[in-house]
Amino acid sequence: MNRLCVLIPVFNNQAGLDRTCASLAAAEGDFDVLVIDDGSTIPIRTPNGSPNRAIALHRFESNRGITCALNAGLSIAGKLGYNYIGRVDSSDTVDPSRFERQVRYLDANERCGIVGTYIQFVDMTGAALFVYRAPCSHSGISRKMRAENCLIHSGVVMRASVLAQVGGYRETCMTSEDYDLFLRMVRASEAAVLPLALTKCEYNLTGISVKRRRKQQRERLNLQMLYFAPFNWASYYGVARTCLAMLVPHGPVLQLKRAFFAAVC
Secondary structure, three states: OOOEEEEEEEOOOHHHHHHHHHHHHOOOOOOEEEEEEEOOOOOOOOOOOEOOEOEEEEEEOOOOOHHHHHHHHHHHHHHOOOOEEEEOOOOOEEOOOHHHHHHHHHHHOOOEEEEEEEEEEEOOOOOEEEEEOOOOOHHHHHHHHOOOOOOOHHHOEEEHHHHHHHOOOOOOOOOOHHHHHHHHHHHHOEEEEEEEEEEEEEOOOOOHHHHOHHHHHHHHHHHHHHOOOOOOHHHHHHHHHHHHHHHOOHHHHHHHHHHHHHHHO
């Protein structure tokens, strides 16, 4: 039994999944892949696995949303007894060493429940936009999480026992399911980020985080208020930052991100 299961939810994105699976085929280490087809109009197809890498497919007949798809994946992986759950989204790609590095880190740090990476964001043509560099220490991540979700969903590997402890994804969070989960995991265990850009994420201007940005910001604000710490300045900063983001159009936000991260590279 492989110890790592890489979970990929997908909806109407066969080309993106093909790109991601090609990336995973070149990755080092032993792991399995679980694809959840969230009711795609044309059923998703998966490529054949390799001798050390099975690719399984579970399909919903109708679209249920990413949170439901992710929880279905966690349930299947839990029944199969995996130690770690990795995440990558369709269209995103990984460095060949990514999962092996993350598993080694979790093996060596038993108190760590989640480990991410720096993220190279690219546009839909594959051209580089910016590198997102999150804090690497648990204290830095905990502080930053009060302002924003600094653990990029497509770049994490999570300890299955901690996922079970906190209860997986909450289905009341439809656009900030990752932020809600990670806030609970950071409270229940340590977190870390490897200071290497081991994941390339596509910044899709038609994606859920852009099309439903206003709802996502409202959910984020609700979470920040739920976990608000009155004696922690980062809580005040996070609420103010989210309120401001709700007022600013997405175009200027993207331009500011590109300018900021280009300046610190």
